[in-house]
Amino acid sequence: MGHERLAKSLHQATARYGASGYLIALTALATANVLLGAPTSLLAPTLRRLAEPERVVGLTRGLWEATTGHFGYLAGRVDAISGWLETAGEHEVRALAACFEVLAGVELHASFDEAGGDLLGPVYMSLRGLSSQQAAGAFYTPPDLSVLIGAMTMPREGAHVMEPCCGAGGMVLGVVKAMRQAGADPDTCTWVLNDLDPVAVALAGVNLAAHGLSRVVLCVGDGLLLGTGLDGDPLEAAAAAPGSQTRPRRAS
Structure with missing residues:
Protein backbone atom coordinates (compact mmCIF):
# COMPACT_ATOMS: atom_id res chain seq x y z
CA MET A 1 0.00 0.00 0.00
CA GLY A 2 1.36 3.45 -0.92
CA HIS A 3 2.03 5.93 1.87
CA GLU A 4 -0.76 8.30 0.78
CA ARG A 5 -3.37 5.52 0.80
CA LEU A 6 -2.08 4.29 4.16
CA ALA A 7 -2.21 7.79 5.63
CA LYS A 8 -5.79 8.18 4.38
CA SER A 9 -6.82 4.83 5.86
CA LEU A 10 -5.30 5.71 9.24
CA HIS A 11 -6.93 9.14 9.18
CA GLN A 12 -10.31 7.59 8.44
CA ALA A 13 -9.83 5.08 11.26
CA THR A 14 -9.27 7.86 13.81
CA ALA A 15 -12.00 10.12 12.41
CA ARG A 16 -14.52 7.33 12.85
CA TYR A 17 -14.20 7.79 16.61
CA GLY A 18 -14.12 11.57 16.58
CA ALA A 19 -10.42 11.69 17.37
CA SER A 20 -8.49 14.64 15.94
CA GLY A 21 -4.86 15.19 15.05
CA TYR A 22 -2.33 12.75 13.68
CA LEU A 23 -0.51 11.52 16.82
CA ILE A 24 -2.79 8.51 17.23
CA ALA A 25 -2.04 7.26 13.72
CA LEU A 26 1.69 7.98 14.11
CA THR A 27 1.80 6.13 17.44
CA ALA A 28 0.30 3.04 15.82
CA LEU A 29 2.60 3.17 12.79
CA ALA A 30 5.71 3.87 14.88
CA THR A 31 4.84 0.91 17.12
CA ALA A 32 4.50 -1.31 14.06
CA ASN A 33 7.85 0.07 12.88
CA VAL A 34 9.70 -1.24 15.93
CA LEU A 35 8.12 -4.66 15.37
CA LEU A 36 9.36 -4.98 11.77
CA GLY A 37 12.01 -7.49 12.77
CA ALA A 38 9.24 -10.03 13.31
CA PRO A 39 8.28 -12.25 10.37
CA THR A 40 5.03 -11.51 8.57
CA SER A 41 3.42 -14.57 10.13
CA LEU A 42 3.90 -13.00 13.60
CA LEU A 43 3.57 -9.30 12.81
CA ALA A 44 -0.07 -9.32 11.69
CA PRO A 45 -1.32 -11.38 14.68
CA THR A 46 0.59 -9.09 17.05
CA LEU A 47 -1.00 -6.01 15.52
CA ARG A 48 -4.44 -7.65 15.77
CA ARG A 49 -3.83 -8.30 19.46
CA LEU A 50 -2.94 -4.63 19.84
CA ALA A 51 -6.21 -3.78 18.08
CA GLU A 52 -8.22 -4.98 21.09
CA PRO A 53 -9.44 -1.77 22.82
CA GLU A 54 -9.22 -3.23 26.32
CA ARG A 55 -5.53 -4.12 25.82
CA VAL A 56 -4.20 -1.52 23.43
CA VAL A 57 -2.95 1.13 25.87
CA GLY A 58 -1.20 -1.26 28.23
CA LEU A 59 0.41 -3.28 25.45
CA THR A 60 1.53 -0.22 23.50
CA ARG A 61 3.06 1.42 26.55
CA GLY A 62 4.79 -1.85 27.43
CA LEU A 63 6.32 -2.10 23.96
CA TRP A 64 7.63 1.47 24.16
CA GLU A 65 9.11 0.89 27.61
CA ALA A 66 10.95 -2.16 26.30
CA THR A 67 12.13 -0.30 23.19
CA THR A 68 13.42 2.76 25.06
CA GLY A 69 15.08 0.43 27.55
CA HIS A 70 17.10 -1.11 24.72
CA PHE A 71 17.66 2.10 22.74
CA GLY A 72 18.31 4.63 25.48
CA TYR A 73 18.50 7.55 23.09
CA LEU A 74 14.73 7.28 22.59
CA ALA A 75 14.04 8.03 26.25
CA GLY A 76 12.26 11.35 26.54
CA ARG A 77 11.99 11.74 22.76
CA VAL A 78 9.23 9.25 21.95
CA ASP A 79 6.99 11.09 24.39
CA ALA A 80 6.31 13.39 21.44
CA ILE A 81 4.37 10.57 19.78
CA SER A 82 3.33 8.32 22.69
CA GLY A 83 3.03 10.64 25.70
CA TRP A 84 -0.68 11.16 25.04
CA LEU A 85 -1.30 7.53 26.12
CA GLU A 86 -0.99 8.65 29.74
CA THR A 87 -4.28 10.55 29.55
CA ALA A 88 -6.00 8.79 26.65
CA GLY A 89 -9.78 8.98 26.65
CA GLU A 90 -12.19 6.32 25.39
CA HIS A 91 -12.46 7.76 21.87
CA GLU A 92 -8.68 7.99 21.54
CA VAL A 93 -8.21 4.43 22.79
CA ARG A 94 -10.71 3.08 20.27
CA ALA A 95 -9.13 5.16 17.49
CA LEU A 96 -5.68 3.72 18.31
CA ALA A 97 -7.10 0.19 18.27
CA ALA A 98 -8.72 0.93 14.90
CA CYS A 99 -5.36 2.10 13.51
CA PHE A 100 -3.73 -1.16 14.58
CA GLU A 101 -6.57 -3.03 12.86
CA VAL A 102 -5.78 -1.13 9.64
CA LEU A 103 -2.07 -1.94 9.96
CA ALA A 104 -2.80 -5.62 10.60
CA GLY A 105 -4.39 -5.80 7.16
CA VAL A 106 -1.44 -4.20 5.37
CA GLU A 107 1.68 -5.98 4.09
CA LEU A 108 3.92 -3.72 6.12
CA HIS A 109 7.24 -5.30 5.18
CA ALA A 110 6.52 -4.64 1.51
CA SER A 111 5.29 -1.11 2.26
CA PHE A 112 8.46 -0.25 4.19
CA ASP A 113 10.63 -1.76 1.45
CA GLU A 114 8.76 0.28 -1.16
CA ALA A 115 9.42 3.42 0.91
CA GLY A 116 13.14 2.66 1.19
CA GLY A 117 12.86 1.75 4.86
CA ASP A 118 11.20 5.02 5.89
CA LEU A 119 7.42 4.82 5.86
CA LEU A 120 7.06 7.06 8.90
CA GLY A 121 8.28 10.21 7.16
CA PRO A 122 6.01 10.17 4.10
CA VAL A 123 2.95 9.12 6.14
CA TYR A 124 3.65 11.95 8.59
CA MET A 125 3.87 14.42 5.72
CA SER A 126 0.64 13.11 4.20
CA LEU A 127 -1.18 13.35 7.51
CA ARG A 128 -0.02 16.90 8.10
CA GLY A 129 -1.15 18.05 4.69
CA LEU A 130 0.65 20.02 2.01
CA SER A 131 0.00 23.50 3.41
CA SER A 132 1.47 22.52 6.77
CA GLN A 133 4.54 21.03 5.06
CA GLN A 134 5.18 24.26 3.17
CA ALA A 135 4.76 26.38 6.28
CA ALA A 136 7.27 24.25 8.18
CA GLY A 137 9.68 23.94 5.26
CA ALA A 138 9.29 20.15 5.43
CA PHE A 139 9.43 18.06 2.26
CA TYR A 140 9.87 14.32 1.69
Whole structure:
Protein backbone atom coordinates (compact mmCIF):
# COMPACT_ATOMS: atom_id res chain seq x y z
CA MET A 1 0.00 0.00 0.00
CA GLY A 2 1.36 3.45 -0.92
CA HIS A 3 2.03 5.93 1.87
CA GLU A 4 -0.76 8.30 0.78
CA ARG A 5 -3.37 5.52 0.80
CA LEU A 6 -2.08 4.29 4.16
CA ALA A 7 -2.21 7.79 5.63
CA LYS A 8 -5.79 8.18 4.38
CA SER A 9 -6.82 4.83 5.86
CA LEU A 10 -5.30 5.71 9.24
CA HIS A 11 -6.93 9.14 9.18
CA GLN A 12 -10.31 7.59 8.44
CA ALA A 13 -9.83 5.08 11.26
CA THR A 14 -9.27 7.86 13.81
CA ALA A 15 -12.00 10.12 12.41
CA ARG A 16 -14.52 7.33 12.85
CA TYR A 17 -14.20 7.79 16.61
CA GLY A 18 -14.12 11.57 16.58
CA ALA A 19 -10.42 11.69 17.37
CA SER A 20 -8.49 14.64 15.94
CA GLY A 21 -4.86 15.19 15.05
CA TYR A 22 -2.33 12.75 13.68
CA LEU A 23 -0.51 11.52 16.82
CA ILE A 24 -2.79 8.51 17.23
CA ALA A 25 -2.04 7.26 13.72
CA LEU A 26 1.69 7.98 14.11
CA THR A 27 1.80 6.13 17.44
CA ALA A 28 0.30 3.04 15.82
CA LEU A 29 2.60 3.17 12.79
CA ALA A 30 5.71 3.87 14.88
CA THR A 31 4.84 0.91 17.12
CA ALA A 32 4.50 -1.31 14.06
CA ASN A 33 7.85 0.07 12.88
CA VAL A 34 9.70 -1.24 15.93
CA LEU A 35 8.12 -4.66 15.37
CA LEU A 36 9.36 -4.98 11.77
CA GLY A 37 12.01 -7.49 12.77
CA ALA A 38 9.24 -10.03 13.31
CA PRO A 39 8.28 -12.25 10.37
CA THR A 40 5.03 -11.51 8.57
CA SER A 41 3.42 -14.57 10.13
CA LEU A 42 3.90 -13.00 13.60
CA LEU A 43 3.57 -9.30 12.81
CA ALA A 44 -0.07 -9.32 11.69
CA PRO A 45 -1.32 -11.38 14.68
CA THR A 46 0.59 -9.09 17.05
CA LEU A 47 -1.00 -6.01 15.52
CA ARG A 48 -4.44 -7.65 15.77
CA ARG A 49 -3.83 -8.30 19.46
CA LEU A 50 -2.94 -4.63 19.84
CA ALA A 51 -6.21 -3.78 18.08
CA GLU A 52 -8.22 -4.98 21.09
CA PRO A 53 -9.44 -1.77 22.82
CA GLU A 54 -9.22 -3.23 26.32
CA ARG A 55 -5.53 -4.12 25.82
CA VAL A 56 -4.20 -1.52 23.43
CA VAL A 57 -2.95 1.13 25.87
CA GLY A 58 -1.20 -1.26 28.23
CA LEU A 59 0.41 -3.28 25.45
CA THR A 60 1.53 -0.22 23.50
CA ARG A 61 3.06 1.42 26.55
CA GLY A 62 4.79 -1.85 27.43
CA LEU A 63 6.32 -2.10 23.96
CA TRP A 64 7.63 1.47 24.16
CA GLU A 65 9.11 0.89 27.61
CA ALA A 66 10.95 -2.16 26.30
CA THR A 67 12.13 -0.30 23.19
CA THR A 68 13.42 2.76 25.06
CA GLY A 69 15.08 0.43 27.55
CA HIS A 70 17.10 -1.11 24.72
CA PHE A 71 17.66 2.10 22.74
CA GLY A 72 18.31 4.63 25.48
CA TYR A 73 18.50 7.55 23.09
CA LEU A 74 14.73 7.28 22.59
CA ALA A 75 14.04 8.03 26.25
CA GLY A 76 12.26 11.35 26.54
CA ARG A 77 11.99 11.74 22.76
CA VAL A 78 9.23 9.25 21.95
CA ASP A 79 6.99 11.09 24.39
CA ALA A 80 6.31 13.39 21.44
CA ILE A 81 4.37 10.57 19.78
CA SER A 82 3.33 8.32 22.69
CA GLY A 83 3.03 10.64 25.70
CA TRP A 84 -0.68 11.16 25.04
CA LEU A 85 -1.30 7.53 26.12
CA GLU A 86 -0.99 8.65 29.74
CA THR A 87 -4.28 10.55 29.55
CA ALA A 88 -6.00 8.79 26.65
CA GLY A 89 -9.78 8.98 26.65
CA GLU A 90 -12.19 6.32 25.39
CA HIS A 91 -12.46 7.76 21.87
CA GLU A 92 -8.68 7.99 21.54
CA VAL A 93 -8.21 4.43 22.79
CA ARG A 94 -10.71 3.08 20.27
CA ALA A 95 -9.13 5.16 17.49
CA LEU A 96 -5.68 3.72 18.31
CA ALA A 97 -7.10 0.19 18.27
CA ALA A 98 -8.72 0.93 14.90
CA CYS A 99 -5.36 2.10 13.51
CA PHE A 100 -3.73 -1.16 14.58
CA GLU A 101 -6.57 -3.03 12.86
CA VAL A 102 -5.78 -1.13 9.64
CA LEU A 103 -2.07 -1.94 9.96
CA ALA A 104 -2.80 -5.62 10.60
CA GLY A 105 -4.39 -5.80 7.16
CA VAL A 106 -1.44 -4.20 5.37
CA GLU A 107 1.68 -5.98 4.09
CA LEU A 108 3.92 -3.72 6.12
CA HIS A 109 7.24 -5.30 5.18
CA ALA A 110 6.52 -4.64 1.51
CA SER A 111 5.29 -1.11 2.26
CA PHE A 112 8.46 -0.25 4.19
CA ASP A 113 10.63 -1.76 1.45
CA GLU A 114 8.76 0.28 -1.16
CA ALA A 115 9.42 3.42 0.91
CA GLY A 116 13.14 2.66 1.19
CA GLY A 117 12.86 1.75 4.86
CA ASP A 118 11.20 5.02 5.89
CA LEU A 119 7.42 4.82 5.86
CA LEU A 120 7.06 7.06 8.90
CA GLY A 121 8.28 10.21 7.16
CA PRO A 122 6.01 10.17 4.10
CA VAL A 123 2.95 9.12 6.14
CA TYR A 124 3.65 11.95 8.59
CA MET A 125 3.87 14.42 5.72
CA SER A 126 0.64 13.11 4.20
CA LEU A 127 -1.18 13.35 7.51
CA ARG A 128 -0.02 16.90 8.10
CA GLY A 129 -1.15 18.05 4.69
CA LEU A 130 0.65 20.02 2.01
CA SER A 131 0.00 23.50 3.41
CA SER A 132 1.47 22.52 6.77
CA GLN A 133 4.54 21.03 5.06
CA GLN A 134 5.18 24.26 3.17
CA ALA A 135 4.76 26.38 6.28
CA ALA A 136 7.27 24.25 8.18
CA GLY A 137 9.68 23.94 5.26
CA ALA A 138 9.29 20.15 5.43
CA PHE A 139 9.43 18.06 2.26
CA TYR A 140 9.87 14.32 1.69
CA THR A 141 13.01 13.16 -0.14
CA PRO A 142 12.44 10.06 -2.35
CA PRO A 143 14.37 7.03 -1.00
CA ASP A 144 16.33 6.41 -4.22
CA LEU A 145 17.61 9.98 -4.10
CA SER A 146 18.49 9.58 -0.42
CA VAL A 147 20.59 6.48 -1.18
CA LEU A 148 22.28 8.22 -4.12
CA ILE A 149 23.19 11.22 -1.97
CA GLY A 150 24.28 8.82 0.76
CA ALA A 151 26.65 7.05 -1.63
CA MET A 152 28.11 10.40 -2.72
CA THR A 153 28.63 11.67 0.83
CA MET A 154 29.34 8.39 2.60
CA PRO A 155 31.18 8.89 5.91
CA ARG A 156 34.04 6.72 7.04
CA GLU A 157 33.42 4.09 9.72
CA GLY A 158 33.65 5.58 13.20
CA ALA A 159 32.76 9.11 12.04
CA HIS A 160 30.48 11.52 13.88
CA VAL A 161 27.74 12.41 11.41
CA MET A 162 25.45 15.40 11.93
CA GLU A 163 22.09 15.98 10.26
CA PRO A 164 20.87 19.41 11.42
CA CYS A 165 17.44 19.17 9.72
CA CYS A 166 16.73 15.44 9.95
CA GLY A 167 12.97 15.31 9.48
CA ALA A 168 11.95 11.70 10.10
CA GLY A 169 15.45 10.50 9.22
CA GLY A 170 14.93 9.46 5.60
CA MET A 171 18.17 11.03 4.37
CA VAL A 172 20.14 9.42 7.19
CA LEU A 173 18.64 6.03 6.34
CA GLY A 174 19.83 6.58 2.76
CA VAL A 175 23.38 7.00 4.05
CA VAL A 176 23.01 3.94 6.28
CA LYS A 177 21.79 1.86 3.35
CA ALA A 178 24.60 3.12 1.09
CA MET A 179 27.20 2.23 3.74
CA ARG A 180 25.84 -1.29 4.11
CA GLN A 181 25.76 -1.77 0.34
CA ALA A 182 29.44 -0.75 0.29
CA GLY A 183 30.30 -3.26 3.03
CA ALA A 184 30.76 -0.61 5.74
CA ASP A 185 29.19 -0.79 9.20
CA PRO A 186 27.07 2.30 9.97
CA ASP A 187 26.75 1.29 13.62
CA THR A 188 30.38 2.28 14.16
CA CYS A 189 29.35 5.89 13.51
CA THR A 190 27.73 8.32 15.92
CA TRP A 191 24.61 9.80 14.33
CA VAL A 192 23.54 13.23 15.60
CA LEU A 193 20.03 14.08 14.45
CA ASN A 194 18.37 17.43 15.02
CA ASP A 195 15.16 19.11 13.94
CA LEU A 196 12.88 21.90 15.13
CA ASP A 197 9.94 19.46 15.08
CA PRO A 198 9.99 17.15 18.15
CA VAL A 199 7.60 14.71 16.45
CA ALA A 200 9.94 14.37 13.47
CA VAL A 201 12.92 13.81 15.80
CA ALA A 202 10.99 11.07 17.60
CA LEU A 203 10.15 9.38 14.29
CA ALA A 204 13.78 9.67 13.17
CA GLY A 205 14.91 7.98 16.37
CA VAL A 206 12.39 5.19 15.89
CA ASN A 207 13.59 4.73 12.30
CA LEU A 208 17.23 4.42 13.37
CA ALA A 209 16.31 2.02 16.17
CA ALA A 210 14.35 -0.15 13.72
CA HIS A 211 17.47 -0.26 11.51
CA GLY A 212 19.60 -1.41 14.44
CA LEU A 213 21.68 1.72 15.09
CA SER A 214 22.84 2.20 18.67
CA ARG A 215 25.11 5.27 18.60
CA VAL A 216 22.55 8.06 18.23
CA VAL A 217 22.10 11.53 19.73
CA LEU A 218 18.69 13.14 19.23
CA CYS A 219 18.35 16.93 19.51
CA VAL A 220 15.43 19.32 19.18
CA GLY A 221 16.37 22.88 18.27
CA ASP A 222 17.64 25.29 15.66
CA GLY A 223 19.78 23.33 13.21
CA LEU A 224 21.76 26.47 12.34
CA LEU A 225 23.23 26.35 15.86
CA LEU A 226 24.15 22.67 15.72
CA GLY A 227 27.77 22.16 16.73
CA THR A 228 28.60 25.87 17.07
CA GLY A 229 29.01 25.79 20.84
CA LEU A 230 26.87 28.94 21.12
CA ASP A 231 24.36 29.38 23.90
CA GLY A 232 21.21 27.49 22.91
CA ASP A 233 23.05 25.00 20.71
CA PRO A 234 20.84 21.84 20.78
CA LEU A 235 23.93 19.63 20.45
CA GLU A 236 25.60 21.31 23.42
CA ALA A 237 22.45 20.67 25.44
CA ALA A 238 22.35 17.02 24.37
CA ALA A 239 26.03 16.49 25.18
CA ALA A 240 25.56 18.04 28.62
CA ALA A 241 22.46 15.96 29.43
CA PRO A 242 22.72 13.24 32.11
CA GLY A 243 23.82 9.93 30.63
CA SER A 244 25.58 11.43 27.61
CA GLN A 245 28.71 9.42 26.91
CA THR A 246 29.97 11.06 23.75
CA ARG A 247 30.50 14.60 22.56
CA PRO A 248 29.89 14.46 18.81
CA ARG A 249 31.70 16.88 16.54
CA ARG A 250 31.40 17.75 12.88
CA ALA A 251 32.63 14.96 10.63
CA SER A 252 35.64 15.91 8.51
